[in-house]
Structure formats: C-alpha cells, structure tokens
Amino acid sequence: MLKKKILVAAVAVSTVILTGCGPVKVADTTPTPVPEAEFAPTSEELKAQMKGSGSKIVLSAVEYSDSAAKSFAPGVYDDFSQRLLKSGNTLVDRTLAAKLEDELRAAEVSGKFQTSGPADADIAIMTKISDLSLKHSFTKEYVWVDEDGERHKRDSYCRFTSGAKLFVRAYKIPSMDLVNTYDYEGSATMTSETGNSNCPINDATASSLVNEALEDAVKSGSGETLNDLAPEAYVLERRDNEDASKALFRVTIAKKSGAVEGAKVKFYRKTRTITPITNEERMGRMLLGEGEISGEGIDTSGSYVYVKDKELIQDIKIGDIAKLDHGKCDVDETEVLGSCIKIPGL
Known part of the structure; x- marks a missing residue:
C-alpha cells in the first residue's frame, strides 16, 4: 500500500514538474543593473574564492x-x-x-x-x-x-x-x-x-x-x-527575461564546486549586529530565498541560477552569498513521503 501511495505521489510530482514553466535561456535575457550588497566581497576576496577549493x-x-x-x-x-x-x-x-x-x-x-x-x-x-x-x-x-x-x-x-x-x-x-x-x-x-x-x-x-x-x-x-x-559563493550578475518575471543570476558556484543542473541554491545576505553594552560586532547571514541551477553556463568559473520569485529577484544584490543546498536526496531524485525516488523521463 505504501509503495502505491509513493507511486501516486511521484506521478503527481512529475506532472507538476513537466507542466510547469522551465528555466529561461541565457539568450532570452538581458543584463540588469543591480545595487551592490553592503558587505559584498572585496576584489581580493572574490578572486581568492574563485581560485579556492572550499575547506x-x-x-x-x-x-x-x-x-x-x-x-x-x-x-x-x-x-x-x-x-x-x-x-x-x-x-x-x-x-x-x-x-x-x-x-x-x-x-x-x-x-x-x-x-x-x-x-x-x-x-x-x-x-x-x-x-x-x-x-x-x-x-x-x-x-x-x-x-x-x-x-x-x-x-x-x-x-x-x-x-x-x-x-x-x-x-x-x-x-x-x-x-x-x-x-x-x-x-x-x-x-x-x-x-x-x-x-x-x-x-x-x-x-x-x-x-x-x-x-x-x-x-x-x-x-x-x-x-x-559548503563553500560560500557570490552573486555577480542578474539577467532578466522580457517582463522581468524570471531571472538568471550568475554565481561563482563552479563545476568543481558541485554545480549541476537542477541543484538548489540558497541566497543569503551578510548582516552586522552590534551587541548591547559590549558593543562587540558580530557578522551573520540572513536567508533571502532559493533558486535552481540552470543547465546553461555551468563552467570552471561559475553557473547561472534560475529564480522565478518576483520579490526575491528584486531583493538579491551583487555580492550576496550563494550556497549549494545539499538535501537528503540526490539531484536526480525527488523526496516523496520521506523516500528518495527517481522520476522517469526527468
């Protein structure tokens, strides 16, 4: 009975995925000016991150x-x-x-x-x-x-x-x-x-x-x-489709860092907090939202992340943090009722 429920759920999930709107193509987007985050990396920090191999x-x-x-x-x-x-x-x-x-x-x-x-x-x-x-x-x-x-x-x-x-x-x-x-x-x-x-x-x-x-x-x-x-990567560019309802963000998550089509990426913003009385400064991260890596543009320097949430598109700034999200299931699997399954045809 459990297997039957999983199969039914899998079919439902696959239907949603197959009938949903897919990621936009790079050729169908144009670069869009975006403000820089307050705590964006310096040029030296960015170069070091792009040359590095994580921890x-x-x-x-x-x-x-x-x-x-x-x-x-x-x-x-x-x-x-x-x-x-x-x-x-x-x-x-x-x-x-x-x-x-x-x-x-x-x-x-x-x-x-x-x-x-x-x-x-x-x-x-x-x-x-x-x-x-x-x-x-x-x-x-x-x-x-x-x-x-x-x-x-x-x-x-x-x-x-x-x-x-x-x-x-x-x-x-x-x-x-x-x-x-x-x-x-x-x-x-x-x-x-x-x-x-x-x-x-x-x-x-x-x-x-x-x-x-x-x-x-x-x-x-x-x-x-x-x-x-997971190593921290950074947002370098935003590209919008015709009506700015969808966007691609160029990030420094490269092939060697695990960038593959469909992988989830979470966006964060560095924040600074001052502790009362001691006035000590602490740096933290605030989650903004997530997208998924597009099949186009994955190379040794980075990849494109597809975002369809209009509010998130407007919120992300140049220099914000991007991190791969490692879930329970592999990239080619979907979690259904607590189990990881491969959906045929995807």
Whole structure:
C-alpha cells in the first residue's frame, strides 16, 4: 500500500514538474543593473574564492564500537569522502590524515591541537559507526478474497531489516571549536519466500543488506554536514527575461564546486549586529530565498541560477552569498513521503 501511495505521489510530482514553466535561456535575457550588497566581497576576496577549493578537510578513518563493523568502515569512508569532494571541498591526503589521527583524538579530549605546520587543514571530521542491526520477521502463508470474490494466495516469507547509525563530529582546526555533531541513520529491507520460520540468511546477503543501510545513512544524513561546510559563493550578475518575471543570476558556484543542473541554491545576505553594552560586532547571514541551477553556463568559473520569485529577484544584490543546498536526496531524485525516488523521463 505504501509503495502505491509513493507511486501516486511521484506521478503527481512529475506532472507538476513537466507542466510547469522551465528555466529561461541565457539568450532570452538581458543584463540588469543591480545595487551592490553592503558587505559584498572585496576584489581580493572574490578572486581568492574563485581560485579556492572550499575547506581543506581532514577525514579520519572511520571508527567503530563493535568489531563486526570493521569490514564496513572503509566503504563508509569512501562514500563520505566522495560527497565531501563533490561539495566543493578538498580532502587532506589519506597518508597525512592517518598521521594526524592520534593528535586529533587527543585534541578532541583536550581541546587543543598541538601539531604546527604540516596539518594544512581547516576542518577535522571524525566518524564512528555507532550501531548496526539486522532483524527478521516471519509471515505465514495466507489467503484473501478481493472485491470481485477472487481468491489470492500469499506464500510464507521472511522480511529482513537492517539498520545503521553513524555519529559524526566536525571541528575547526587548530582551535578545535565544534562546528556541529550529526547523527546519521539509515535502513534497508528485503523479503525472501520461505517456509522456515527461523529465517536463515547467508553471510554475503546479510553483509550486503547492512552495507545498504550504511549507504542510506551516509546519503540521508550527510546533507546537513555538507551544508555546514559548503563553500560560500557570490552573486555577480542578474539577467532578466522580457517582463522581468524570471531571472538568471550568475554565481561563482563552479563545476568543481558541485554545480549541476537542477541543484538548489540558497541566497543569503551578510548582516552586522552590534551587541548591547559590549558593543562587540558580530557578522551573520540572513536567508533571502532559493533558486535552481540552470543547465546553461555551468563552467570552471561559475553557473547561472534560475529564480522565478518576483520579490526575491528584486531583493538579491551583487555580492550576496550563494550556497549549494545539499538535501537528503540526490539531484536526480525527488523526496516523496520521506523516500528518495527517481522520476522517469526527468
């Protein structure tokens, strides 16, 4: 029944997408003068951002609390590292990361990162497989009669469900200030027709199912982490269509930073707040709205973001911040009833 609901919802979503108005083409737009944001980047800051590769991240080897999880740790490391790279960041060489692991663990406890010089990193990420599970349930053979009076038979079967949990910590280096902690959770299921209520399963199948749960955990949970670590990019230009109801904004989110057609981008404005009494100045960010990357103009220097919200179009200024939004689902998927699905034909 759940699968049927998901399918119906997917069809509804695809209908909306297919019948909606698509992004405008660059050739159908003209440059429009736009005011500059109060805290727009300087020329030097902009050049540095365009040359950079995000944060330099030390990703430690994946820890585990149970020896049974040891064989899955390398796969989790590879999956997570690829997502970090695709988000526009740079990973410190594995060999150097391995040399720094003991120091990072000590720094996590003491709050002080002692190594000077060769660390060459901005962020340290430490990941632990905190829980793995594999459960089963048995359903006996049963018969039912449909609305037309036709009899149906369902053979007995076993349902296997695997679960995985990861605990992730991100720290700034060398201060060891905590960026955030994250709990990733994932699951995977399969059924097997059998009359054996003990639900036997071979090691290879069990291992594959647990691995699926871990992949689901990394995929579902890493979005928040990637958003926290996503490099800041900037708005450079606005181009309007004929009646200014839609616009393309040129931003410095390049191909190497994860720019792909359809990816969501959130726009922010830098703000300054003065703390009463102390008069201390704090810089923050205010969310303006979002758009999606157009298929045109993605290159090594940036991309175009399609915006159709008229108020947002008028609000965005040159120098405002643009950041890729990493959601639970991949770019070619849509979240329907909590599940990520690929809609055929899109």
